[in-house]
Amino acid sequence: xxxxxxxxxxxxxxxxxxxxxxxxxxxxxxxxxxxxxxxxxxxxxxxxxxxxxxxxxxxxxxxxxxxxxxxxxxxxxxxxxxxxxxxxxxxxxxxxxxxxxxxxxxxxxxxxxxxxxxxxxxxxxxxxxxxxxxxxxxxxxxxxxxxxxxxxxxxxxxxxxxxxxxxxxxxxxxxxxxxxxxxxxxxxxxxxxxxxxxxxxxxxxxxxxxxxxxxxxxxxxxxxxxxxxxxxxxxxxxxxxxxxxxxxxxxxxxxxxxxxxxxxxxxxxxxxxxxxxxxxxxxxxxxxxxxxxxxxxxxxxxxxxxxxxxxxxxxxxxxxxxxxxxxxxxxxxxxxxx
Numbered sequence: 374x375x376x377x378x379x380x381x382x383x384x385x386x387x388x389x390x391x392x393x394x395x396x397x398x399x400x401x402x403x404x405x406x407x408x409x410x411x412x413x414x415x416x417x418x419x420x421x422x423x424x425x426x427x428x429x430x431x432x433x434x435x436x437x438x439x440x441x442x443x444x445x446x447x448x449x450x451x452x453x454x455x456x457x458x459x460x461x462x463x464x465x466x467x468x469x470x471x472x473x474x475x476x477x478x479x480x481x482x483x484x485x486x487x488x489x490x491x492x493x494x495x496x497x498x499x500x501x502x503x504x505x506x507x508x509x510x511x512x513x514x515x516x517x518x519x520x521x522x523x524x525x526x527x528x529x530x531x532x533x534x535x536x537x538x539x540x541x542x543x544x545x546x547x548x549x550x551x552x553x554x555x556x557x558x559x560x561x562x563x564x565x566x567x568x569x570x571x572x573x574x575x576x577x578x579x580x581x582x583x584x585x586x587x588x589x590x591x592x593x594x595x596x597x598x599x600x601x602x603x604x605x606x607x608x609x610x611x612x613x614x615x616x617x618x619x620x621x622x623x624x625x626x627x628x629x630x631x632x633x634x635x636x637x638x639x640x641x642x643x644x645x646x647x648x649x650x651x652x653x654x655x656x657x658x659x660x661x662x663x664x665x666x667x668x669x670x671x672x673x674x675x676x677x678x679x680x681x682x683x684x685x686x687x688x689x690x691x692x693x694x695x696x697x698x699x700x701x702x703x704x705x706x707x708x709x710x711x
Contacts, residue, residue: 376418384418385411436466437679438486438494440479442522444471446595446623447651448668449497452520455672456495463680465492483510492683495675497521516682518675523565530682532675532693536566539664539697540573543618543646546662546699548581551708552616552644555583558593558603558628560620567595570620570648589614593624600627608635615643615708622647622654625661625704644705659703667695 378396382389391403395411414420439456441449457467468491470482486494493516496507511517511528519531547555557574560567575585591606593599600619604627607614617632619625625647632643639645639659647654647663654661674693681688 376420378420381411381414381418381420384414387411433492433683434490435464436468436489436491437676437683438468438470438482438489438491440470440472440482440486440494441497442472442474443595444469446621447653448621448649448666451651451668452497452672452675455669455674456676457672459673459676460680463676465676465680483507487515493517493679495520495679516679518679518682520671520675521566530678530688530691532671532678532695534566534666534671534695534697536569536697537573537576539648539666540570540618540620541577542573542697542699543570543648543664544574544577545581546701547616547618547644547646547705548577548583550616550644550705553583553708554586554589554611554614554616556589556591556604556607556611556614556617558591558600558607558617558619558624560593560595560624562592567592567620574618586611593620595621595623597623597627597630600624600629601631602627604628604631608632608637616645616705617643618646618648620648622649622651622661622663625663626653626657629657640704640706641709644708646705650700655702657704662702662705663700665698665700671695 378389378392382392385392385407387407391407392411394401394403395408396415437460439453441453443449453469460467468486468489470486472479472482483494494510495518497520507517517529519529521533523531523533544555555578557571559571562568562571571590578585588610589607591603593603600623603624604617607617608631617628619628625645628645629639632639637643645661647661648666650663650665654663678688
């Protein structure tokens with residue numbers, strides 16, 4: 374049977390309040406002799422303080438929640454690793470919650486994390502367009518940092534990538550290689566990240582004097598299957614298309630499968646650019662040219678921001694934007710005849 378704080382108090386012949394003060398490093402009014410006696414008993418008996426009970430006294434549980442939409446997408450485990458590494462440095466533990474892009478699951482996890490008295494929450498929120506529950510959480514006073522997918526609120530702190538610039542430089546890379554008929558498989562367009570990447574794609578075309586053709590745009594879902602279906606639709610409707618910008622790496626993988634099923638070669642017939650630069654993109658054959666999104670560093674930064682908020686420290690910026698970087702590999706080349 375686990376040792377309780379009451380057991381420690383009984384054996385030390387002191388009150389539970391006195392033991393609590395010593396354990397929580399607030400021994401005001403407790404003699405040094407008594408403090409040492411309590412600490413000795415704690416060590417000898419292997420007492421483990423209950424984080425929730427301790428939190429009721431200190432108002433801190435040294436735990437944070439991390440809510441992500443899709444653990445099967447390698448981008449999000451990279452974020453989680455950054456969050457966990459940063460939290461560990463500051464003495465915090467992390468509860469990881471995977472929502473499967475389901476708003477109901479996201480709401481359930483928020484409720485569960487509140488019941489566990491976590492000190493704050495990091496969201497890479499569900500792609501569902503409504504985020505009232507997150508805004509309500511912020512307004513209730515719980516420190517929150519949003520990542521990756523933006524939420525409309527002036528009161529929210531966040532860590533993001535410049536998705537507009539990422540979409541622009543991905544498309545400009547293909548244009549510089551002589552491509553003009555460039556397909557775009559977007560993410561779900563009710564998310565800001567997908568909208569911004571699409572707008573970057575369009576701006577790069579217009580800046581190069583290339584007319585926007587809506588038949589070259591397909592709304593995907595940030596999943597492999599979205600890339601499979603999107604590439605199939607684009608290839609059937611656009612016989613002269615020579616390149617595809619898939620707005621995340623997973624959809625680029627799907628596009629690879631479809632392009633090959635049509636009998637085309639990458640990059641000889643169709644060049645492909647992805648977005649995220651997850652590790653598998655270096656293993657593909659051919660290796661995928663993509664936009665690097667520094668997921669691990671973004672996770673580190675988000676955790677540092679959240680912990681500063683928890684500890685009542687002022688932040689210089691509410692929003693931190695990372696810059697995208699083009700990584701050129703083997704999936705893109707000069708257009709035929711270029």
